[in-house]
Amino acid sequence: MVALAYDIRLNVMRDTVGEGFNPLTGEVSRKYSGISYWVRGFLSGGLFQIAKNTWHLLYALGAWVLAGLGMYAAVEGYVHLLASMRGGRVGC
Numbered sequence: 525m526v527a528l529a530y531d532i533r534l535n536v537m538r539d540t541v542g543e544g545f546n547p548l549t550g551e552v553s554r555k556y557s558g559i560s561y562w563v564r565g566f567l568s569g570g571l572f573q574i575a576k577n578t579w580h581l582l583y584a585l586g587a588w589v590l591a592g593l594g595m596y597a598a599v600e601g602y603v604h605l606l607a608s609m610r611g612g613r614v615g616c
Contacts (some may be wrong), residue, residue: 528584530565535568
């Protein structure tokens with residue numbers, strides 16, 4: 525997920541001209557913000573960059589799903605352990 529966010533920020537910086545900090549006035553100018561900023565960064569940089577961003581997104585989603593399944597299995601195992609003890613003590 526960090527790689528995807530870095531690539532999006534990098535692609536937006538490459539394509540943006542006229543944005544930035546004006547040291548004379550102390551003003552920060554931005555053309556894009558919110559969801560349009562992230563979509564523009566995701567879809568810019570050429571076909572290879574879009575494929576790489578898509579891979580990063582799928583990889584992160586897969587990691588989140590596996591983490592959720594691991595937590596679910598741990599809770600189910602603990603519930604099964606407590607149900608099989610019938611009021612006994614938990615110990616080694």
